Amino acid sequence: MAKDNYGAESLTVLEGLDAVRKRPGMYIGTTDSQGLMHCLWEIIDNAVDEALAGACNHIIVTLHDDGSVEVADNGRGIPVDVEPKTKLTGVEVVLTKLHAGAKFGNSSYGASGGLHGVGSSVVNALSSRLDVEVDRDGKTHHMAFHQGHPGVYSDVDPEHPSPDSPFKKTRKNRPTELEIIGKVSPKTTGTRIRYWADPEIFNDTAEFSYDQLIDRVRQTSFLVPGLKITVIDENIPETGDESIDEMLEVDDNVIEQVTEENTSAETDDIGTSADILQEDSAEADESAESQENDAATQSQETVSQPVQPKYPHARVEEFCHTGGVKDFVDFLSKGEAVSDIWRIAGEDTYVEETQAVGDDGELHAQKVTRDCAVDIAMRWTNGYDTTMRSFVNVVETPGGGMHVDGFLQGITKQVRKAIEDNARKLKVNLKDSHMKVERDDILAGLVAVVTVRIAEPQFQGQTKDVLGTAQVKPIVSRMTDKQFGEMITGSKRGYKEQSGRVLEKIVGEMHARVQARKTKEVTRRKNALESASMPPKLSDCQPGNDDVAELFIVEGDSALGTAKAARNSGFQALLPIRGKILNVQKASLAQMLSNKECAAIIQVVGAGSGASFDIEQARYNKIIMMTDADVDGAHIRILLLTLFYRYMRPLIEYGHVYAAVPPLHRIALTGTHKGEYIYTYSDDELAGKLAELDKKHIGYNEDIQRYKGLGEMDADQLADTTMDPRTRMLRRIRMEDAEQASHIFSLLMGDDVPPRKAFIVENADDFDRSKIDT
Template identity: 90%
Template sequence: MKSRNSVRISNFSTSYVYKTFLWMKTEAKLQVRMRKMAKDKDNYGAGSLTVLEGLDAVRKRPGMYIGTTDSQGLMHCLWEIIDNSVDEALAGVCNHIVVTLHSDGSVEVADNGRGIPVDIEPKTKLTGVEVVLTKLHAGAKFGNSSYGASGGLHGVGSSVVNALSSRLDVEVDRDGKTHHMSFHQGHPGVYTDADPEHPSPDAPFKRTRKNRPTELEIIGKVSPKTTGTRIRYWADPEIFNDTAEFSYEQLIDRVRQTSFLVPGLKITVIDENIPETGDESVDEMLEVDDIANAAGDEPQEIAESDESEHDAAGHEEAAEQIEEADVAAQPQGSKYTHSRIEEFCHTGGVKDFVDYLSKGEAVSAIWRITGEDTYVEETQAVGDGGELHAQKVTRNCAVDIAMRWTNGYDTTMRSFVNVVETPGGGTHVDGYLLGLTKQIRKAIEDNARKLKVNLKDSNMKVERDDILAGLVAVVTVRIAEPQFQGQTKDVLGTAQVKPIVSKMTDRQFGEMITGSKRGYKEQSGRVLEKIVGEMHARIQARKTKEVTRRKNALESASMPPKLSDCQPGNDDVAELFIVEGDSALGTAKAARNSGFQALLPIRGKILNVQKASLSQMLSNKECAAIIQVVGAGSGASFDIEQARYNKVIMMTDADVDGAHIRILLLTLFYRYMRPLIEYGHVYAAVPPLHRIALTGAHKGEYIYTYSDDELAGKLADLDKKHISYNEDIQRYKGLGEMDADQLADTTMDPRTRMLRRIRMEDAEQASQIFSLLMGDDVPPRKAFIVENADDFDRSKIDT
């Protein structure tokens, strides 16, 4: 009989042997797998490579061609198609482009240009339409004959859009015929639509066999003089993510800027999501322009508007039809805030563009720099046999720049190459700024005494930011085959453009800023004065930043002597009261809480900074004191984090003069300390107008009213309740008539006072209102007052 120990040993040995066997089996399998992997690695060859042919590479890596697959990439595809039509306009063979947003989500771009070639391309044996829409780096913009300047230069725009579309249809009018062709994800073929009037990417599609030439289908006849191209495409949902959507606002902005950059080109945008208003069809609109071209007429100038005249004529009838129809077709509060058709056409070019971009009061008229020059560039030319070889060619560079200064400090600069915007600038912008800076510095040195600039002071040197403050400029160049940095064309890289633009700016702008050119002397003086003022403001802001916030008595001593500051350490609740007059200051000192309430008196009405220059504002003692006391700088260098007070309260008399002082103070805050208003740190105190002293049982009690209407209503209420009061009602003519207790209770004590916060919900509208009401131009202000007199609401003011 075995012992228990021997049984345990036997079981342990069996288990150990079995586990060892499993481990050896697993190890053997692993060795086999490793030998197989090593063998596969040794067999790495051409058969391991994957070749993506044609447009498959675009679908595999769309980001390389359109940047992203969200809304930005979706809009980029549209720009590629529009730019091809615009290139026809730049070539002088197109004067009308129509962009249609169809209700099924597709987009159509039509033009009355020459039309894509429909004949056979010798090398590929394919029609020109198929070459353009299916072959990368193919087009008429690699040579020098068809396009002198164009936006689409890489030859991938149309083909990329085709590759990233679930369906693309193209129609070409040439040689008296209308040619048609369809594509699915970049591959040519034929769709069988159930309703040809409403094509769909979901219709049955038969793909053309590989390596077999696809012939264009002729679907109609047109006049021999009628030419053009129509491309309609449906973005592929397999490529673009769920958040991708067309932006109507971006489309309109792009169309508007193109109409500025190509004078005389009419661009029509149709949104079929908006109900019909009896508008002409796209073909009818383009046909009218074809007739005008054939007759040799100039394109008609159409002012930018929300609706065409034709739309306006039928608008009332359309509105009635909508009301009678199903309400669901166009519900109240529809998301479409634009009209069905918008048209854009401008003849003034970049000058009109600068005028459109300008906000605020103009310091100068719109100045123009134009001219042409040539440069030599080494490029790869295509030989007769299709081979590439290096060749030096002479290029033409056309420069067109418009600019003006306004009284603001924001810079608005837009740059373009062949109507393609370059948000990142490039060599054309660098050349412009180089010539601009050189000439302005020279002009300031020549007029240093007049402008009160100490040339011996090394700190008094104009920097580029001083020059750019308030500048509105549009910089455009037109060159053949520009070198962009990337397919998205954000930055111009053609080096030869910089010296041309710099030289042209140096010469022409130099004549303007020196005043030697007729009519520019007075304007150049104002521009130089503004730039010098910006320089002083920058220097002053730097000095302000060097002074730390209120920490010790030394810093307090640097403040204006008339400032009655509060105690340090309460920055989060500190309040600055700007008080009207010394008499009110005396009462306010006794009424305030010195722990967190500071007082700064001003004498009467401060300078209207809307009319004054920057240097005049800085030299004004009241304005300079306010900026210094707030302690956050001014203009573009204003830093709200450095503000010494949480609230800035305007405490003026409740009369017309007090209201005038408040609006002058608000103008100062808006123009030079705007974040104070934007973040809600500016308030207006609301002092009472009357004090009613109660008698009888309520003797010693007082009631304050803030308007004549409120007084009348309160007295009637007291009479109704048979509460007696002193008939001699006190009318405050100013804050100085109150004693300290009254001022504290009604205006300064946070527990009982009433403040009115100044808000700014629309910055652009606020800028226009300030320019209108506080600027130099009197007739528009008078017209505004007359037109709005009937809508005047006394309850909105505190007098």
């Protein structure tokens, strides 16, 4: 055993940004794609903070084709003068010193997303190269870094900088002077940061997600009305001859541009992000003092008179919204609206004890009065899913926090009070202990955006998932209690009819939850006697095989008889349905529950429905849709999947839903192979199999049987091809992306017909007959 020489010499002290490179997970969470995107959010959030301070109205994010990312803004620009304590320029302090910045006091930023002072410096530490340009005082200043260390790159082609270029590090303890590389108008200010993520830090699978970037940029444009954000992706090859006029769509509230320019377009008059921001910067500088009052007017002018961008790239998207969180809720809403968009807004103050930097440079505890601005928008829709997004100073808090807790506390209190006051009208028996509204009943179908703006918010960790500033909760709760209370009681003008519909929906959800609980108790198969309460048309399997039990949902009674003879009754159950069931995407919850076919399926599965669905109570391990191999059969499967997705989603999420794959053809062999059969599942497969038999000189009956439905098979054929686990083929239904699946279901099965028509028209050229059942 080796001698333990543990002592002070065994300790390692990591200085500066070395600690970040040694333990990147402490600062960005992970070193995969999520961490890569987090670095981008840090730089973008710094630019957005300038917009929140009223000093910026345009941000450009560029994904360069060399893998680097550039974020440019026309804000005030990082300070270029020397910071007295470190004797370094402001640029070097911000990009090399942890916990350094202008967000620790109250003078520069009243509310910001960054507060730990580590965002830019962490990105710098985790980049193989970072270049920064700052426009201030009529000059353009430049500085470069390698893995967080300042120095000078010797690029062969300055127009195409590379992290692989020779780099000379600045000597330690020697101040680095900014390089002045050009002149600009004295009114032009801004910052441009371009960085290359370090492959030594991030794993091989880490990559930028364009969709995540667009979602983040879009939500930011909602949260900062009037701020224009442009996203340029150079990684898309230049294609198409469509003009900008044809590609550009503008409405009264939003600009979302996707531009494809001809590859032969002239580039002489195409400006860089710095050129484009100069005009915006000058305009922002002139109107900085009055921006708050004029923001709506300027934003409206931007919308009504958009400037067509001139970028030599295939994909350019611009976002600029003026309606704030109200537009955000409208964008997030899916399905039929039960209420208009309701708004809760106001300001209040709270006292917080914090550490402040004194004149002597030391930290001192002091009590500070903070301002808290609350802006909440909400709407109920006819679905049961809850869509709630929360933000603090435009930084999303996926884990919620004090602001969300206060909001939920307020609406729960007022909804319960309103239901108690209207119990007779809503047919609620207050003496029944089960008839109590729970939070899940209130949240069903709710779409809400909860935002607060405060100085120096307390987050749980650098990733800022949860707001921890406790004083925010009572402020949001009081504000919600008062304003939402006026809306839900109908005392506020114009809200009486809407509040009635909302309360009816919430009470309906409560009844559905109670009924689902009763249904689950009734349908739970604990013994043979209990199974007698199942629908009479159910041909159940023997009890005791729950871990392998299979439920076949069979199309039509004609196939049921054959399936009964073909199944293994020990673990295979049959439930016939009559034709096409109710399209629950268009139907209300009450309509779904009153539909015999839907109610029978929910009852037989035995795990409840909607928010109360409990997959642990499901009576079967596999739910198999066994329909005919034709268009009607495919339609029935979609209707069934819509039911499962909306009301029994965990069945799909955990891989318990399958589609049987019955054959289309049966080839009867002749000669020495007489009595043998080959089944094929598509016309292409049939043609290929026949060609293979001809090549091998194997005889077959020219009269090839084509199955028009499951009822045309005898029991042995159905068992061999579709039901016997040893020989059948099943298609598992997966749901890798719930949000995308929700969009597709809404598009294909929802009330809104125009988007469905547009989808069919746009994809008509891509129609592939082999991808559908015929």
